[in-house]
Amino acid sequence: MNKSANVALTLPDGSVRTYPGPVTGSILAADIGPGLTKAAIAIVVNGDQWDLSREIEQNSDVAIITNRDEAALEILRHDAAHILAEAVKELYPEVQVTIGPAIDNGFYYDFARDIPFTTDDLAIIEKRMVEIIERDEDIIRSEMDRNDAVKFFHNMGEDYKAELIAAIPEGQAITLYKQGDFIDLCRGPHLPSTGKLGKDCFKLMKVAGAYWRGDSNNEMLQRIYGTAWRTKKELKAYLIRLEEAEKRDHRKLGKQMKLFHFQEEAAGMPFWHPNGWTIYQEIEAYIRRIQKNYSYQEIKTPQLVDRILWEKSGHADKFHEHMYTTESDNRTFALKPMNCPCHVQVFNQGIVSYRDLPLRMAEFGSCHRYEPSGALHGLMRVRSFVQDDAHIFCTEEQITDECITFCKMLLEVYKDFGFEDVKVKFSDRPDVRAGNDNVWDKAEAALIAAVDSAGLDYTLNPGEGAFYGPKLEFVLTDAIGRDWQCGTFQVDYVLPERLDAQYVGSDNDKHRPVMLHRAILGSFERFIGILIEEHAGRFPMWLAPTQVVVTGITSDQDDHVRSVYKQLIAAGLRAEMDLRSEKINYKIREHSHAKTPAIYVVGAREAEENTVTVRRLGSKQQRTLDLNAAINDLKAESLAPDQR
């Protein structure tokens, strides 16, 4: 070790402060100014986050983290988790603590306790947390030998902690943090004292079950979630954001806007109503046009296929518990959970020449999967769904080009739906998989080469590939910053082998094609759910179930309203008319609530002049336009993005 008597600390602005010996972040902060003493939370030492109380013994580049820094949030939240654990241990000493990390927007802590926490407990715990913050306990770091630490926690009755430490490699020092009487295993860093967390900057949110170490074979722990922020204002803003997100909830809007419903007799399987089905059909027609442009052929295959096919394909092996089956003819049939094996059957009819490749086969195939009951979530996770599914049969040499073209197509589609921000993840071989390692080496190499050629940045998602091949996953970000994984592109050498797909090459020999599985939207159900939340129900004109409502001021205009309505329908628009004897205020309010994008009002004046007064959703402005001009505007606006 290169210890010098003097310790020189270089600050971000380049200035250097020298101390005669080891120095702590706190001392440094105090030297710089009293304001910083108060605001300081931790210190970055040569890129690592340290506690303010930890002694710096060598010359270092340092930066003090204050509560104004983003980095402060994670530390703060981690501390909130510790304060939560301390409060729980004080209130319920029989509870064992396990882990409690900072997460997006907050923190959680998992406890082992026979009796689950209730929401009433949350208020009590929260109160105790405030007390701990007011006590302003010092948070003290110490190190302990691994084996000593295991004993230490066992003696305290904290078996889970002991198990965690036992899993840390031998010889590695263990850091402990003590605040009041509460000691926890932790990497740190932490705030200097509990008082640094604002007592009105956090809130406990919910209780939930969570498996020990995330494994469903293990016992279930009691998890308490909380949110924590630097300021009360930030906390409030976050809570408002949650409320806003709730308003967009597609399940709520789906009901309100009469798009679809679910019921007990068909859990997880949507009943589409006329409004929702209109959106669905628009999207399907759009995708069909795009696919045609990209030289896909559309097919349709059976819903019910003998189990034997699923055994051959390997799906039954891995997913039989998630497949619906039915008996008939002394055979077991499975409702198809996916389309690919059926597409291979189509491919296998007759003889395909290398000249026919790449062969792009698309199907809006209705699939069923018995999803675990706890997984169901509105349209986002269903048991019956349709994908914009397609399989490309091609040669190895064609993979790259196909991938490039697909990426282009996918970005085009996302853009048409208003999603410009797209992330790509590359998922490689999972532990449980079909096909030998040579095949996987080949498939992964081909896919990486392809995505590189497509010019897309991607992040690695190790072990998350499909059982038959690696995949790219396309993630889009919605209007309120949430990520949704939708598109996929998978390279598959396994299924063609298992289902014996062949083509005749230019050498007149038989060869295996490679199969590329791909989807852009993923499931229509889920994508529509995403769109509902993206637009908060205010669909763009081309998707709006009702595009325009015509209504009169008084019943004297009824005939004229009928005539305008007929012209709108004749123009191919999804129009409604409202002839009820309600006041115009009432009708405007109602149709605005229904999120109808355009309202045409005809009073005596408009009827006389053959005009309409147009009111657009979200605007109080009224514009009186010539009827034909208004209809033409609406027609232009209601074209799908690819038709403009």
Added chain:
RNA sequence: GCCGCUGUAGCUCAGUGGUAGAGCGCGUCAUUGGUAAUGACGAGGUCGGAAGUUCAAUUCUUCCCAGCGGCACCA
């Protein structure tokens, strides 16, 4: 599937060991009003399902189903 919570009118929700209520919506009538709620009257519920405790269950208990929040899973 696992942990917890919830399930009352079409919707949102209140309520009670003695078989139920509001607002909105719906229907009828009146009203003909220029851009986010006109008024009156009326219809509508075996209180998620099954069993149990009780003189009596929508209310208490158990089981089942579904939904919600998480966890696990997601070809």
